[in-house]
Amino acid sequence: MDFKFDLDENKEKIDKLMEIIEEVKSKNISKKASLMPVLHDAQKMFGYLPIEVQSIISEQLNVPLAEIYGVATFYSQFSLVPKGEYEIGVCLGTACYVKGAQAIIDKITADLEVKVGGTSSDSKFSLIATRCIGACGLAPIMTINEDVYGKLKLEEISDILKKYKDK
Amino acid sequence: MNIYRSHVLICGGTGCVSSKSDKLQEKFENLLVNKDLDKEIKVVRTGCFGLCEAGPIIIVYPEGSFYSQVKIEDVEEIIDEHLVKGRIVKRLLFKDSIEDDIIKSVEEVEFYKKQKRIALKNCGVIDPEDVDEYIAYDGYMALGKVLTEMTPEEVIETIKDSGLRGRGGGGFSTGLKWGFTAKAQGDQKYVLCNADEGDPGAFMDRSILEGDPHSVIESMAIAGYAIGSNQGYVYIRAEYPIAVDRLQIAIDQAREKGLLGKNIFGTDFEFDMEIRLGAGAFVCGEETALIASIEGERGMPRNKPPYPANKGLWQKPTLINNVETYANIPQIILHGADWFKSMGTEKSSGTKVFALGGKINNTGLIEVPMGTTLREVIYEVGGGIPNGKKFKAVQTGGPSGGCITAKELDTPIDFDSLTAIGSMMGSGGMIIMDEDDCMVDIARYFLDFTVEESCGKCPPCRIGTKRMLEILEKITSGNGEPEDLNRLERLSENIKSSSLCGLGQSASNPVLSTLKHFRDEYEAHVNEKRCPSGLCKDLLSYYIIAEKCKGCTLCIKACPSDAITGERKEVHEIHQDKCIKCGACLDKCPFKAIITK
Numbered sequence: 001m002d003f004k005f006d007l008d009e010n011k012e013k014i015d016k017l018m019e020i021i022e023e024v025k026s027k028n029i030s031k032k033a034s035l036m037p038v039l040h041d042a043q044k045m046f047g048y049l050p051i052e053v054q055s056i057i058s059e060q061l062n063v064p065l066a067e068i069y070g071v072a073t074f075y076s077q078f079s080l081v082p083k084g085e086y087e088i089g090v091c092l093g094t095a096c097y098v099k100g101a102q103a104i105i106d107k108i109t110a111d112l113e114v115k116v117g118g119t120s121s122d123s124k125f126s127l128i129a130t131r132c133i134g135a136c137g138l139a140p141i142m143t144i145n146e147d148v149y150g151k152l153k154l155e156e157i158s159d160i161l162k163k164y165k166d167k
Numbered sequence: 168m169n170i171y172r173s174h175v176l177i178c179g180g181t182g183c184v185s186s187k188s189d190k191l192q193e194k195f196e197n198l199l200v201n202k203d204l205d206k207e208i209k210v211v212r213t214g215c216f217g218l219c220e221a222g223p224i225i226i227v228y229p230e231g232s233f234y235s236q237v238k239i240e241d242v243e244e245i246i247d248e249h250l251v252k253g254r255i256v257k258r259l260l261f262k263d264s265i266e267d268d269i270i271k272s273v274e275e276v277e278f279y280k281k282q283k284r285i286a287l288k289n290c291g292v293i294d295p296e297d298v299d300e301y302i303a304y305d306g307y308m309a310l311g312k313v314l315t316e317m318t319p320e321e322v323i324e325t326i327k328d329s330g331l332r333g334r335g336g337g338g339f340s341t342g343l344k345w346g347f348t349a350k351a352q353g354d355q356k357y358v359l360c361n362a363d364e365g366d367p368g369a370f371m372d373r374s375i376l377e378g379d380p381h382s383v384i385e386s387m388a389i390a391g392y393a394i395g396s397n398q399g400y401v402y403i404r405a406e407y408p409i410a411v412d413r414l415q416i417a418i419d420q421a422r423e424k425g426l427l428g429k430n431i432f433g434t435d436f437e438f439d440m441e442i443r444l445g446a447g448a449f450v451c452g453e454e455t456a457l458i459a460s461i462e463g464e465r466g467m468p469r470n471k472p473p474y475p476a477n478k479g480l481w482q483k484p485t486l487i488n489n490v491e492t493y494a495n496i497p498q499i500i501l502h503g504a505d506w507f508k509s510m511g512t513e514k515s516s517g518t519k520v521f522a523l524g525g526k527i528n529n530t531g532l533i534e535v536p537m538g539t540t541l542r543e544v545i546y547e548v549g550g551g552i553p554n555g556k557k558f559k560a561v562q563t564g565g566p567s568g569g570c571i572t573a574k575e576l577d578t579p580i581d582f583d584s585l586t587a588i589g590s591m592m593g594s595g596g597m598i599i600m601d602e603d604d605c606m607v608d609i610a611r612y613f614l615d616f617t618v619e620e621s622c623g624k625c626p627p628c629r630i631g632t633k634r635m636l637e638i639l640e641k642i643t644s645g646n647g648e649p650e651d652l653n654r655l656e657r658l659s660e661n662i663k664s665s666s667l668c669g670l671g672q673s674a675s676n677p678v679l680s681t682l683k684h685f686r687d688e689y690e691a692h693v694n695e696k697r698c699p700s701g702l703c704k705d706l707l708s709y710y711i712i713a714e715k716c717k718g719c720t721l722c723i724k725a726c727p728s729d730a731i732t733g734e735r736k737e738v739h740e741i742h743q744d745k746c747i748k749c750g751a752c753l754d755k756c757p758f759k760a761i762i763t764k
Contacts, residue, residue, distance in 0.1 A: 030462075030463075030481075032462060032463035032464070033461065033462055033463045034463070035463035036443070036444070036446065036460065036461075036463055037443075037444070039446070040405070040444055040446065063463075070465055071463070071464070071465055074448065074465040074466065074622075075445075075446030075447050075448050075466070076446070076447035076448065077405055077445075077446040077447035078446060092367075093367035093368050093524075094367040094368040094524065094525065094562065094565070094596070094598045094612070094613075095367070095368045095524030095525050095530070095598055097367075097612055098525045098526065098598060098600055098604055098609075099525070099526075103747070103749045103750070106747050106749070107727050107728075107747065107749065110727075110728060110747060111727075130406070131365065131367065131406065131447065131449070132365075132366070132367035132368055132369070132370070133181070133406055134181055134182075134364075134369075134370030134373050134374075134406075134407070134522075135181050135182045135185045135219070135370075136182075136219065136368055136370065136522060136523075136524035136525075136530055137182045137218075137219025137220045137221075137222055137524075137530040137531055138182060138185055138186060138219070138222075139524065139525075139530070141185070148185040148186075150185055150186060154727055154749050154751050155725055155727060155751055157727065158727060
């Protein structure tokens, strides 16, 4: 998938990020320890962590870019590629798994032509298999952005996805 | 202060919020204002009631009426019938709370009868976002007591005497841990709370933080006093947004009330705390990895010793306990070590919270005294297995644990008894499996998890678990060889004995325990290329029996991948190349014309 991070287009967000970094720096903790909170904020702002943003953080916090890249790739919540407009998360916790979550993922994969961890070619959907979100009473469960779908049945999937396709 | 004649408690746990309990609350509040009842009836959003299966849950006091699966359109009826006319809306009551037309209050429902709530004491009772409600339920009294009446040594002695053991899975004596950290030399010490609850199917820590966050704050301050620390950190999963929000609100409120900060309770003691967010790495539940993560590193475990008690966060003495462990502390301080010891078994005192999930009627969160048997938990509290299916196994301890079979259902649950039967307590997730679940596939599932979550630092775990997963995939796809079972056992032992941290050391447990109890299933996969539970897709295909098919087209409509064709009233056909083997057709067919083989 091709995408380019445009520094000019994101100028406002970058300024905001600088503010956050300044605020973190003013607190009396080591620069390394403020890395994770800053990455969280950046991920939230940009939707992913482009290398350009990592470089800015590296310069500002005086932490080598290699180390930042190491941290960003270690944790599954940080992403180096943009996410789709709708992020579908299918819970693959044990309770959901024994209640058929795998078949739901297979169905979505087939329906949207998107792999687990990938984004569809039109950037509309990305699909992730999440760790247990702790709503085992509603297993199997799936989230699409903020919407939650519990006690899912396989035959409902197409209709649910259609709602978002048409949006 | 207003006196209310009725209280409507609405569950605000993640499970119920996912089924829109927040919208119910809005509707209740708006309608009560419209009907001019908001001065008489109060709506309280509480923490988790535990019975997630029946969510969203609403309890109306003083009657204790237990409404389950309430929908937005039911709200007006509850107000008009119950709150105005005093007639309980029977059709919305939880099924077990009405028997022979006699309505039981929530305390009398079977699900709650066997339970003893200590860590969950306030969950589902108070509004977690209101510090005054916590204080009204004896909140911060334990902190006041230790600061004004007890020395740090006495606090540690009390915790030691209580026999409290770490609820995160290790089962190490909490009092000893506190003692070690208190003795360690250092100009700065830290108190950490491990809220990186990563075991799939375990959500007790989340529920405590969502339902009673102040109990953890109070307890960490007590720990700070006991070991001589003024700074705490709670490391919490970013996947728990509601818990993070409520904990932050609670910390802010505690600061405002002077319960965190300088001169707490007018003494010299000072303590403050901050939240640190995890970022989706299971291994960070391991204490040294968690510490590395707070320091801003990749969350990789470190060698022990030195233990965190001596060299932890930023190489300073650090106390680290799990959420549920902390939630027990204020109660132990208030009621004494003997009271706590009077519950549970000799070597595991107190209670334990379990998350029941999978094939069980009452999915949810329960707290029972240690020593309760698995049978009582699954059949009496949990309500047994749904759809008349047969119990096959219960998986405890998540990816580090093992499966327990029907033979062992009468085992009293405590730390040592579960280890003795080849599983472990872990953080308390219990996934119940029935006859439809394939144990080889379950082992494969857990290995898949471990491979994904192995941090990669030590080769036995990084490479070994991957090889094990490959063998298991080979078996479930029908290419297994008899020698594979021995290979699995050999690899298991090697990984166990040579991995750096708990993740690797226990990664093979799901395989070893299923191999021990369900070897016949492995053998069926390997020797007969057959999955006895009919779950391993590569080992089965769906077929239509021509004589039984009436051509009703129900299966065609049910098929999500358009793999079935056929005209009305003619025999249908399944195209194997398109079939995703989901089983939807099999469930739909009224004539039992679809089979797997």
